[in-house]
Amino acid sequence: MCRWLAYSGSPVLLEDLLYKPKNSLVVQGQHSRLGATTTNGDGFGVGWYGAVETPGLFRSTDPVWNDRNLRELCAHASAGRVFAHIRASTGSAVQQTNCHPFRHGRWLWMHNGVLAGFREMKRELAMAVDPELFPDIEGSTDSEMFFFLAMTFGLKDDARAGVARAVGLVEEVAGRHGIEYPVQMTVATTDGDTTWAFRYSSEGRSRSLYQSTDVSTLREQYPDHPALHELSDDARLVVSEPLGDLRGAWREVPEASSVIVHGGEDEVRPFAPVLP
Incomplete structure (x- = not known):
């Protein structure tokens, strides 16, 4: 389907995230190890x-x-918070407005997965979007609609609750259409200060998601690894699949969970849909 990464920490060159790792996002474009499709x-x-x-x-x-x-x-741009996404379409057109991340104000959003039965649910989901937000939908993907549903249901005030309500609505609408497993998602969203990531599927068999372990601990384990000394202690990555094979550098995000990354702190909490 898709692959993505979300980075926060001291400013780094974008090429250090997208090109240099052994299993970089650019490599995953042709040779994804854990994705539903090898090519993105x-x-x-x-x-x-x-x-x-x-x-x-x-x-x-x-x-x-x-x-x-x-x-x-x-090769020239650097930033302390980066979202990057490579796309494997699940049916919607290959056009620029359908490429992730999606942006609204300070917020970014990206999604790996699918809303099964989106064609049948599309009108009802669109009618649930706040009328003031609806004109800002530019593309035709289920992912962007999902973003605007989360915005409608309070993403800006409480990101976890906004996403939970959006998922709850999708599952409720899907049930009325006889769609058994409508939601397959790993999602990342940020307001530029905090990153929230989610792993959930209606079937309970979600796509892969990993988070980086503490950088200071890795430095002690691998004192001769130069890349680790270039990262700040608060550097954190949430990724669809590990960017390298460094033992102990990654831990899998549990099924039906959310990850909250703020500064050097990260927390994993259970995630469940809520009917809005």
């Missing part, structure tokens, strides 16, 4: 927070491994 070539996007309040966004329908402009950007 239906576009990509990078969002980052810099000098202005609204995050920057660069998206393209080119395969991530074949875009020279991305390579140029990543």
